Structure formats: C-alpha cells, structure tokens
Amino acid sequence: MAPVFAKVMGGTITLGAAISLTGKYRTNGTHTLNGYDLAVKAINVAGGVRVGGKTYRLAINHHDDKSTIALSIYLVERMIERDGIKFMLGPYGSGLTKAVATVTEKYKIPMVEAEGPSRAIFSQGYKYLFAVLSNSGQHLASSIALALEIAKKNGKSASDVTVAVVFENDPFSLDARAGVIEEAKNHGVKIVIDDKLPRDPSDMSATLTKVRAVKPDLLVVSAQSKGVVTVAKLLKDLKIDLPMIAMTHCEVARLIAKFGKASNGFLCPTQWAETLTYKDTLFGTAAEYSALFKKTYEGYKTVPYQAAQASAAVMVWKDALERANAFDIEKIRQALADTNMKTFYGDIKFSPAGNNIAKPMVLRQIQNGEFNAxxxxKWASHSVEWPRKVPGG
Incomplete structure (x- = not known):
C-alpha cells in the first residue's frame, strides 16, 4: 500500500479537536482548550515544529461539540473529510473520547488524547489512539505502591501488608477498584476486605464496622463524591483509626471544608500537581507551567490538571512529528507509538494499547487543611505523614 501523506498547507500544521465549550462538560472542556492553546503558543514562540528541514507553526482547528457524542462524532468526521485534518487531539471525557476513537480508527488518523481515562478505551485494540493521562484503573493503585514503600522502610514485606477495598458500583469506581486489586495481586499484598458499598448511604456502617474490626494497613475507597462524604463521616463518627486511607474525589467532595482536621491524612489521587518536580525544556518545571498558565488566563487560582495534560498532548505531537521527520501518516503513527519523553506533566510512554505507562497517578495528602503531593x-513536594494522625487519637 502506498504511503498516505498529510496535506500541510503553507507553513502551518493544523491539529483538529472537537471540544466541549457548552453543555455539561463546558468547564472542563474550556480548561482543556486553554491547555491546548497554551502549548501551541509556547511551541510557536520557541521556534515551531521542524519537519523535513522546514519549520512549521502549529494551529488548532476546534469546534464545540456541545458535550454530546453525536455532534462530536460528526465534527471529527467533517474535519477529516472536508478539512483534510490528519492530526487529532481528543475531546473531553471518556464517553466522547471512546466515541470519537471509532472515527479516527476508521480513517486511520492518529489522535493524542488527554481527557479520557476509562480502561474500556484501551481494550478495543485501537492502533491510532494515544493517551497522555493515567487511566482510571491507576487512580488508586499508587496507594499500594506507597504502602509497600512504607512497609519496606519498616522492615516488612509485601505479604505483611493488608488492604481493605470498599467501592461503589459505577463504572469509574469499578475501574479504580480493578486497578487496586491488580496491583495488590502483582505484589502479593493481602486484600482482607473487598466490599461493594450499598446504594443507601445509611447502610454503609456495616462495611465500615468490619473495617474497624479488621484494622487493615490501608483502606482504599473508590466512590463518587456523595459516597466519599458518607465514608469520611463514618470514619469520624465510628472513630476508625487506620494508618493509611486513600479515596477518590476528595476535592469535589469538599472533605476539608466539611470535616476540617478529621480529613487530615487522607490520600487523594490526581493526574498532576503544580508542586511536583517534573520539568522539561519547553515550560520548565510544573510550577513554571502553572505560573505561565495563570498569567495567560485570568480567573485561575490553581491550574486544573485537565489543562496541564492537554498541553502535554500537544507536546507529544511536536515530538512525534519531529522524530518522524515526514508527513507520512504511518511513520507519524509509529513515532507516536515510540514516544518516550519527559514533560512538566510527567513521563510519557505508550503501551501497545495506547495508554501512558510511564506516569503514575499523583497522591496528595491532606495535611493541616492543604493538599500536598x-x-x-521521587517527584513529591512533601513527605507522607504516616501513620495518619487522627485528631484526639
């Protein structure tokens, strides 16, 4: 089969994106677009992208998918067929990303995505999809690694570590649970409780009473914000004192505001934090990226991780295009598959399934009312407080 080349008009390489600027995903969609735009600006200021001995500027052709799957599919297909776009950036969210991936695979158009973490995306056998973020199965797996690190320092082995897992029955929570179970089995860690939380929050006390009796080294809570709040309240009311507790959605659940000192010590996963010591030659450190982002876009007190990973996706495109050194689509796809780079967002290297296997989830611990990485x-800004200090304990 003859090579397929992308049409690059003039001195500009155009990346396509259907992104949610209205509808239910509009806030995070805007964060994502800002991240894309900031990276494009930074790359162009730094000299652009060099391919085949010529320097090109980057640009983004983006359209509002209004947070709907059908429109996102239509827009991506139109950009490919009508506009001749051969390089895609992902939309916001797992549902839209999974839907759009069927289109990019059909047309054999590479897509670098930053906002679709669902494990299901990476089980489809896609060859043209590459994701810079950690998938949903990795969200709490880092807590196992941290527990093992602490155990080793205290002269214990993996088989000495006990873990209790409690989870809700939604797709995200089940993905996070699966990642924890897999990580525990890989290291020989004992799962002593593996309980599905009941739909009625008032019935969760039975599971938490069991946790109090078993006293695991680590409690992992995989739930949506309402479930997380209920578990946090029960931990406080039942005076459950455990050395390590990790749970999803700490910020959305507003645990610090609701529980004050009782939330101290909780470990909370995030894709990225501006206090990490990651760095690269384009943006510098994570903190320098954060400062530039806040200077460029008004109204941000902290930089959302959605923006940071979106910028990283654009950086991957620059890196792959320069290594391919041609506009042959298959050469570019292979260059993407061979990516192995360090960025302010973290390391990026893709598995055959397209997920990033080089960047673990970050764990931040609530310490005196602050989230500290x-x-x-290796990349943390603070030391973990272990065992967890319970107020009045």
Whole structure:
C-alpha cells in the first residue's frame, strides 16, 4: 500500500479537536482548550515544529461539540473529510473520547488524547489512539505502591501488608477498584476486605464496622463524591483509626471544608500537581507551567490538571512529528507509538494499547487543611505523614 501523506498547507500544521465549550462538560472542556492553546503558543514562540528541514507553526482547528457524542462524532468526521485534518487531539471525557476513537480508527488518523481515562478505551485494540493521562484503573493503585514503600522502610514485606477495598458500583469506581486489586495481586499484598458499598448511604456502617474490626494497613475507597462524604463521616463518627486511607474525589467532595482536621491524612489521587518536580525544556518545571498558565488566563487560582495534560498532548505531537521527520501518516503513527519523553506533566510512554505507562497517578495528602503531593516520592513536594494522625487519637 502506498504511503498516505498529510496535506500541510503553507507553513502551518493544523491539529483538529472537537471540544466541549457548552453543555455539561463546558468547564472542563474550556480548561482543556486553554491547555491546548497554551502549548501551541509556547511551541510557536520557541521556534515551531521542524519537519523535513522546514519549520512549521502549529494551529488548532476546534469546534464545540456541545458535550454530546453525536455532534462530536460528526465534527471529527467533517474535519477529516472536508478539512483534510490528519492530526487529532481528543475531546473531553471518556464517553466522547471512546466515541470519537471509532472515527479516527476508521480513517486511520492518529489522535493524542488527554481527557479520557476509562480502561474500556484501551481494550478495543485501537492502533491510532494515544493517551497522555493515567487511566482510571491507576487512580488508586499508587496507594499500594506507597504502602509497600512504607512497609519496606519498616522492615516488612509485601505479604505483611493488608488492604481493605470498599467501592461503589459505577463504572469509574469499578475501574479504580480493578486497578487496586491488580496491583495488590502483582505484589502479593493481602486484600482482607473487598466490599461493594450499598446504594443507601445509611447502610454503609456495616462495611465500615468490619473495617474497624479488621484494622487493615490501608483502606482504599473508590466512590463518587456523595459516597466519599458518607465514608469520611463514618470514619469520624465510628472513630476508625487506620494508618493509611486513600479515596477518590476528595476535592469535589469538599472533605476539608466539611470535616476540617478529621480529613487530615487522607490520600487523594490526581493526574498532576503544580508542586511536583517534573520539568522539561519547553515550560520548565510544573510550577513554571502553572505560573505561565495563570498569567495567560485570568480567573485561575490553581491550574486544573485537565489543562496541564492537554498541553502535554500537544507536546507529544511536536515530538512525534519531529522524530518522524515526514508527513507520512504511518511513520507519524509509529513515532507516536515510540514516544518516550519527559514533560512538566510527567513521563510519557505508550503501551501497545495506547495508554501512558510511564506516569503514575499523583497522591496528595491532606495535611493541616492543604493538599500536598506526597507520591510518587521521587517527584513529591512533601513527605507522607504516616501513620495518619487522627485528631484526639
């Protein structure tokens, strides 16, 4: 089969994106677009993208998918067929990303996505999809690694570590649970409780009473914000004192505001934090990226991780295009598959399934009312407080 080349008009390489600027995903969609735009500006200021001995500027052709799957599919297909776009950036969210991926695979158009973490996306056998973020199965897996690190420092082995897992029955929570179970089995860690939380929050006390009796080294809570609040309340009311507790959605659930000192010590996963020591030659450190983002876009007190990973996706495109050194689509696809780079967002290397296997989830611990990055310890800004200090305990 003859090579397929992208049409690059003039001196500009155009990346396509259907992104949610209205509808239910509009807030995070806007964060994502800002991240894309900031990286494009930074790359162009730094000299652009060099391919085949010529320097090109980057640009983005984006359209509002209004947070709907059908429109997102239509827009991506139109950009490919009508506009001749051969390089795609992902939409916001797992549902839209999974839907759009069927289109990019059909047309054999590479897509670098930053906002679709669902494990299901990476089980479809896609060859043209590459994701910079950690998938949903990795969200709490870092807590196992941290527990093992602490155990080793205390002269214990993996088989000495006990873990209790409690989870809700939604797709995200089940993905996060699966990642924890897989990580525990890989290291020989004992799962002593593996309980599905009941739909009625008032019935969760039975599971938490069991946790109090078993006293695991680590409690992992995989739930949506309402479930997380209920578990946090029960931990406080039942005076459950455990050395490590990790749970999803700490910020959305507003645990610090609702529970004050009782939330101290909770470990909370995030894709990225501006206090990490990651760095690259384009943006510098995570903190320098954060400062530039806040200077460029008004109204941000902190930089959303959605924006950071969106910028990283654009950086991957620059890196792959320069290594391919041609506009042959298959050469570019292979260059993407061979990606192995360090960025302010973290390391990026893709598995055959397209997910990033080089960047673990970050764990932040609530310490005196602040979220501080404590893992991976190599990149952390603070040391983990272990065992967890319970007020009045």
């Amino acid at each position: 404590v893992a991976p310890s």
